[in-house]
Structure formats: C-alpha cells, structure tokens
Amino acid sequence: MQMQAVDGEVHADLTLDGRMEGAPGLAHGGAIAAALDDLFGGVLVLLETPAVTARLNVEYRLPVPLHTPLHLVARCTATEGRKLHMAGTMSAGEAIVAEASAMFVRVEIAHFEASGVPVPDAWRSWGGAARG
Numbered sequence: 001m002q003m004q005a006v007d008g009e010v011h012a013d014l015t016l017d018g019r020m021e022g023a024p025g026l027a028h029g030g031a032i033a034a035a036l037d038d039l040f041g042g043v044l045v046l047l048e049t050p051a052v053t054a055r056l057n058v059e060y061r062l063p064v065p066l067h068t069p070l071h072l073v074a075r076c077t078a079t080e081g082r083k084l085h086m087a088g089t090m091s092a093g094e095a096i097v098a099e100a101s102a103m104f105v106r107v108e109i110a111h112f113e114a115s116g117v118p119v120p121d122a123w124r125s126w127g128g129a130a131r132g
C-alpha cells in the first residue's frame with residue numbers, strides 16, 4: 001500500500017480485489033483491519049520510532065465493496081510514555097466505512113532482530129523504547 005505524509009497524517013489509496021473477499025462482493029473484515037494497522041505502521045515512519053500494535057479496535061460502519069477506490073487516513077493522537085495512540089479512517093467517496101483506533105508500544109530494534117531477519121538500516125538511526 002502506497003502511503004503519503006500530509007500535515008502529520010498518513011494517507012493512502014487502496015482498492016481491494018477478490019483476494020480480500022469476505023461475503024460475496026464485499027471486503028473481509030480482516031483485510032480492512034490489516035490495511036488500517038498497516039497505515040498506523042506508516043505513522044511510525046513519521047514519528048521515526050519503532051513500535052508494535054498492542055491493541056487494535058475497528059468499527060465497521062458500512063460494508064466495504066471490492067473494486068472500489070478507498071481512501072485511508074491515520075495519525076498519532078497522543079503519546080504516553082512508550083504508548084502511542086493512533087486513530088484512522090477508511091472512506092469510500094464521502095462515506096466513512098471503517099474507523100480504527102490502536103495503541104502501539106515503542107520497542108527497541110532488538111524486538112525485530114529477534115526474528116533473525118535483518119531490519120532496514122534506516123531503522124537503526126531512530127529512537128526505540130527509551131525515547132520519551
């Protein structure tokens with residue numbers, strides 16, 4: 001998913017296809033949640049801090065049709081020590097089809113390195129859990 005930073009928010013355009021189908025012709029709720037969670041990951045890039053999703057809440061307001069352009073927006077609404085509070089929306093035209101809030105927790109780079117797969121070099125210059 002291509003993301004753009006706009007005034008402290010992260011924006012993305014997305015069209016879901018048959019691979020993300022739940023009920024016939026409609027997007028699976030898990031795909032909607034994954035897209036919003038991924039967008040919150042983009043907010044971490046703006047904040048230049050590694051963190052992981054600790055809690056994700058999605059309000060599904062309207063069925064989300066496949067093959068229809070969707071617009072997503074996310075931002076960090078508050079920080080509280082290691083906790084980052086996020087909020088985001090997914091819209092189809094003028095209608096908000098889903099809203100999400102999440103709590104991320106800042107972690108050290110070692111959290112990701114534990115998988116054994118190298119992390120991008122850029123991440124190393126960023127703050128970790130110790131950052132206020």
Ligand SMILES: CCCCCCCCCCCCCC(=O)SCCNC(=O)CCNC(=O)[C@H](O)C(C)(C)COP(=O)(O)OP(=O)(O)OC[C@H]1O[C@@H](n2cnc3c(N)ncnc32)[C@H](O)[C@@H]1OP(=O)(O)O
Pocket residue numbers: 037038040041044045049050051052053054055081082083103105107123
């Ligand atoms: C390109 C650049 C990207 C840069 C970004 C890099 C990231 C990219 C990746 C993008 C990823 C994209 C997204 C993904 O896919 S992230 C993948 C999905 N998420 C995970 O795998 C996370 C798994 N969980 C953990 O690793 C640990 O549980 C974490 C690290 C979250 C906390 O374990 P840790 O031992 O470190 O800390 P702590 O337990 O002392 O908790 C600390 C504080 O947080 C509070 N708390 C914790 N959990 C919850 C909860 N569920 N509800 C409410 N509160 C919770 C807790 O009470 C405490 O608060 P307080 O007592 O201090 O007040």
